[in-house]
Amino acid sequence: MRTVAIFRRELRLYDNPLLQDAERGEFIPVLFLDDHNQQEHGDTLRALFFHALRQLQSSIEAVGGRLYILPSTEQERFFDTVRPDVVRLCEDVEPHSRQRDKQLIDLLNSKGIRVHVLRDSLLSPLPDGTYPSFTQFYKKHFLENVRPLSPIPAPKAINTPSFELPTVPIPEPESEAAQSWFATEEEVQRRWQAFVRAGLAQYEQRRNLPSQPGTSRMSPYVRCGMISLRQMLRDAWGVSEQFVKELAWRDFYSHILYHHPETVNMELRPEWRGFPWRHDEEQFERWARGCTGIPLVDAGMRQLLCEGWIHNRTRMVVANYLTKHLLIDWRWGERWLYLHLVDADLAMNVGNWQWAAGCGADAQPYYRIFNPLLQAQKFDPQAEYIHRYVPELQQAGAEQLGDLENLHRLCPDYPSPLVTPDEGRKRFLQVARQFFGERAQENLPFDRE
Ligand SMILES: Cc1cc2nc3c(=O)[nH]c(=O)nc-3n(C[C@H](O)[C@H](O)[C@H](O)COP(=O)(O)OP(=O)(O)OC[C@H]3O[C@@H](n4cnc5c(N)ncnc54)[C@H](O)[C@@H]3O)c2cc1C
Structure with missing residues (x-):
């Protein structure tokens, strides 16, 4: 029996359904480098991904096997050379991956090769x-x-036959933020x-x-x-x-x-489509660089730039501030996080962004708006998190961080707020009421206060 296991994002030996029968017969692990992912993913995720791939490659070699890494253009040649009895791969929900898998499964079926689609993510x-x-x-x-x-035990021995194949080296994207996650x-x-x-x-x-x-x-x-x-x-x-x-x-x-693959670019809830989001590049840039003048938002955005990761509570706060207080399009924020997060995942990122903006599944109604100053008081009461990422606020104690009027005087290097929570909230509610009021007249469903 000759089995091919196609790795995508299951880069481990332990408890891996792709490796369930790896000790039986000939077993050929392969990863096709996906051009789409290469272009879409940011360097932070790519750096960790390829680091993990190198680890997997050595772990497979340590048990006697070999992981083939090939460009996706070589897929057909690979299967014609290897001629497996069965191919194992894991399902993936992303629109691009589904299209890719459908084409691959059609190709394998046309060659009479059995395909086992497994669940891992x-x-x-x-x-x-x-x-x-x-x-x-x-x-x-x-x-x-x-x-x-x-659990599925990690295989102790893998027997991979040798083939002449146009393998490629594992890319090595640079990302300082990703380094601390290497393991x-x-x-x-x-x-x-x-x-x-x-x-x-x-x-x-x-x-x-x-x-x-x-x-x-x-x-x-x-x-x-x-x-x-x-x-x-x-x-x-x-x-x-x-x-x-x-x-x-x-x-x-x-x-x-x-x-709903359309939600990658479009609000899940139809009543939100056409919402007048702002596209203010200057304000977006200040949000992205952690210079909004709102301490918890800036701490979160700077954590992202240093570590490629943000705590979930802060992700909710930064997303809420961008979409509600700055009224900026959730798609802009989604893209920025997607390009910088070390855990960037399309389904999680889009779903959570739409939740925070109010236009997604099980989202808060539009009139629920986080106050980022109160969020800081509640969840960072000693301001340890804010001080860690925003050094120019060291002079201000936790209680002073909520007093935006005097904060700039106390910490002159820290920017004044782009929009205060009160101003932002007022503006958002005005715009949303007008928009949903018009929608209500068109008989589209909308949240009532
Ligand atoms: C605006 C925004 C964008 C986000 N983008 C991503 C993203 O691109 N990738 C991503 O993995 N998560 C994303 N999240 C969800 C969440 O913030 C992270 O999964 C979580 O912070 C990861 O930290 P952890 O592993 O310590 O989580 P833990 O609290 O330890 O949770 C355990 C696991 O549960 C899952 N999880 C936790 N919270 C969520 C959630 N809200 N949605 C989905 N899964 C969750 C994660 O896989 C996580 O590792 C986003 C959240 C927001 C608000």
């Missing part, structure tokens, strides 16, 4: 449609379909186990505090498949329902993208 099966709210999805679909599964699969396991021991039981209490190590920080490794979601579910099951719910949000957004 989702925990639950794809439902026939989407659920209107996360709660319904969680109760009726996720909990009904998901149970902890036994071996074993190191990722150690970090995860440390979180399971010390963080999981208190996850619910600490997960909203950006200055604390209260969350798992596994998202970059989930993105590159350096850790299995099934393992995370297994360890969290019965210990932290809140953590299991966070894993379920991944599935929720993935299913939405699968059923």
